[in-house]
Amino acid sequence: xxxxxxxxxxxxxxxxxxxxxxxxxxxxxxxxxxxxxxxxxxxxxxxxxxxxxxxxxxxxxxxxxxxxxxxxxxxxxxxxxxxxxxxxxxxxxxxxxxxxxxxxxxxxxxxxxxxxxxxxxxxxxxxxxxxxxxxxxxxxxxxxxxxxxxxxxxxxxxxxxxxxxxxxxxxxx
Amino acid sequence: xxxxxxxxxxxxxxxxxxxxxxxxxxxxxxxxxxxxxxxxxxxxxxxxxxxxxxxxxxxxxxxxxxxxxxxxxxxxxxxxxxxxxxxxxxxxxxxxxxxxxxxxxxxxxxxxxxxxxxxxxxxxxxxxxxxxxxxxxxxxxxxxxxxxxxxxxxxxxxxxxxxxxxxxxxxxx
Numbered sequence: 001x002x003x004x005x006x007x008x009x010x011x012x013x014x015x016x017x018x019x020x021x022x023x024x025x026x027x028x029x030x031x032x033x034x035x036x037x038x039x040x041x042x043x044x045x046x047x048x049x050x051x052x053x054x055x056x057x058x059x060x061x062x063x064x065x066x067x068x069x070x071x072x073x074x075x076x077x078x079x080x081x082x083x084x085x086x087x088x089x090x091x092x093x094x095x096x097x098x099x100x101x102x103x104x105x106x107x108x109x110x111x112x113x114x115x116x117x118x119x120x121x122x123x124x125x126x127x128x129x130x131x132x133x134x135x136x137x138x139x140x141x142x143x144x145x146x147x148x149x150x151x152x153x154x155x156x157x158x159x160x161x162x163x164x165x166x167x168x169x170x171x172x173x
Numbered sequence: 174x175x176x177x178x179x180x181x182x183x184x185x186x187x188x189x190x191x192x193x194x195x196x197x198x199x200x201x202x203x204x205x206x207x208x209x210x211x212x213x214x215x216x217x218x219x220x221x222x223x224x225x226x227x228x229x230x231x232x233x234x235x236x237x238x239x240x241x242x243x244x245x246x247x248x249x250x251x252x253x254x255x256x257x258x259x260x261x262x263x264x265x266x267x268x269x270x271x272x273x274x275x276x277x278x279x280x281x282x283x284x285x286x287x288x289x290x291x292x293x294x295x296x297x298x299x300x301x302x303x304x305x306x307x308x309x310x311x312x313x314x315x316x317x318x319x320x321x322x323x324x325x326x327x328x329x330x331x332x333x334x335x336x337x338x339x340x341x342x343x344x345x346x
Contacts, residue, residue, distance in 0.1 A: 005344055020255045032256045039258060050253040080223040080250050082193045082265050083205045084332075085212060092255050106342075113331065113339035123332045124339070130325035143335025148327040151202075152303035155320040155328065158286065159257075159296045162316025166286035166297070169279075171178055 001062055001102045005111045008053035008073065010045040013037040015070040016053060023094045027129060044075075051077045054111055056095065056104045071099040074108040076115075081123065088116030090126040105138065127155065174235055174275045178284045181226035181246065183218040186210040188243040189226060196267045200302060217248075224250045227284055229268065229277045244272040247281040249288075254296065261289030263299040278311065300328065 008016060017037040024030045043050045056072035072095035079087040090112055095104045116124050126144075128135045140146070147153045158166060181189060190210040197203045216223045229245035245268035252260040263285055268277045289297050299317075301308045313319070320326045331339060 006346075024256065029256075034257055035255060040255075043253065043258060050251060050259055075253070075255055077253050078223060078250075079252065079262065080216065080248070080264060082208060082213075082248055083197065083202075084207055085216060086223055089252065091253060107344050110339045110343040113336055114343035117336065117340040122336075123330055124336055125328065125330045127326045127328055130327055136327075139329050142331070142339060144329040144331050145335075146327050147330055148321055153300045153328050154303055154309075154322065155298065155300055155326050156312050156317040157296055157298045157320055158312075158315070158317050162318075163286055163290065163295075163297055166283045166315060167290040170283040170287035171280050173179075 001058065001099070003056050003058045003062075003071070003099075003102065003104055003107070005054055005056055005107050008044070008055045010041050012053070012055055012070060012073075013040040013044070015068065016040060016055070016073050016075070018068075019070075019073055019094050019096070020092065022096065023092055027132070051075050051091065052115075054108055056099075056108060058099065068096070071096045072104045072108055074112050076112050078119070078121070079125070084122045086116075086119060086121040087123040087125055088112060088119065088121040090124065093126070106142075109142070174231065174272070176229050176231050176235075176244070176272075176275065176277055176280070178227055178229055178280050181217070181228045183214050185226070185228055185243060185246075186213040186217070188241065189213060189228070189246050189248070191241075192243075192246055192267050192269070193265065195269065196265055200305070224248055224264065225288075227281055229272075229281055231272065241269070244269045245277045245281055247285050249285050251292070251294070252298070257295045259289075259292060259294040260296040260298055261285060261292065261294040263297065266299070279315075282315070 014037045021033055024033045053075045055070050057069050074093045076090045079089045081087050113124050187210045194206055197206045226248045228243050230242050247266045249263045252262045254260050286297050
């Protein structure tokens with residue numbers, strides 16, 4: 001199937017928001033999604049850009065029954081390792097179910113890797129859920145190392161009340 | 174003990190690089206550190222800023238035998254959640270052993286939380302090693318959720334040859 005990978009533009013944010021929700025349903029946490037397409041427009045394409053995004057597009061004749069031609073996306077940003085410098089991080093990589101098996105996911109992943117290399121990043125990182133075997137197999141086949149298994153890294157989070165408590169206890173300047 | 178938390182300046186990078194190495198020794202991976210203080214200056218205080226940093230400073234009269242007055246740091250940056258928006262991420266939080274037990278680590282953590290809240294971040298995240306019980310206990314006592322345990326998130330990484338392979342297979346524009 002013909003498809004094209006291109007940089008997302010502001011006008012793609014409605015379609016990206018739709019796919020963010022589809023991915024959250026697949027990940028069994030749809031109630032977690034609080035982001036609107038207006039917020040994506042502001043946060044990715046406004047004055048302070050927190051992320052960049054690629055989309056996969058198919059020609060009109062292949063469009064899905066609901067009319068979508070944007071059928072996949074990869075949203076990424078830059079982190080920093082105090083050991084190795086710049087790191088490119090994929091927050092989401094998603095292809096609509098009806099369009100899987102055509103190499104679109106692989107193309108999105110490779111394109112982000114290319115972007116990262118151009119920026120001198122030594123690492124490309126992402127997180128997967130332990131029960132998501134199709135994704136884990138996909139990334140492992142391409143050479144990803146599971147840092148949680150090999151080095152024992154755990155991800156921690158403060159949010160809600162615990163984050164407020166911390167912030168309220170900050171020493172004065 | 175008196176101490177002050179302040180934003181790092183370019184001139185702190187030598188001391189920060191020294192503490193990055195001390196932390197890596199503690200984490201049993203000192204051979205991984207490839208960063209120089211010149212690279213920290215470029216990457217944090219140049220045109221493209223990949224990170225921000227706070228340092229903890231003690232008065233001259235408390236300085237360590239080797240003469241250090243900068244005795245801790247917290248290096249952080251911004252990520253993006255497609256569910257919740259802006260996330261502040263602590264890459265490193267470190268206090269020299271001789272200065273622990275004075276609330277410096279807690280002050281560094283709280284100050285980053287305050288910075289994140291001011292930027293409208295809903296989450297503060299960081300990674301810890303599973304065997305690093307003092308750190309895990311420290312963060313848990315302050316209300317951190319372990320996402321690897323509660324939701325099953327694993328961290329994956331491409332680097333070296335696997336990253337090169339991906340980038341080389343990227344479709345043309």
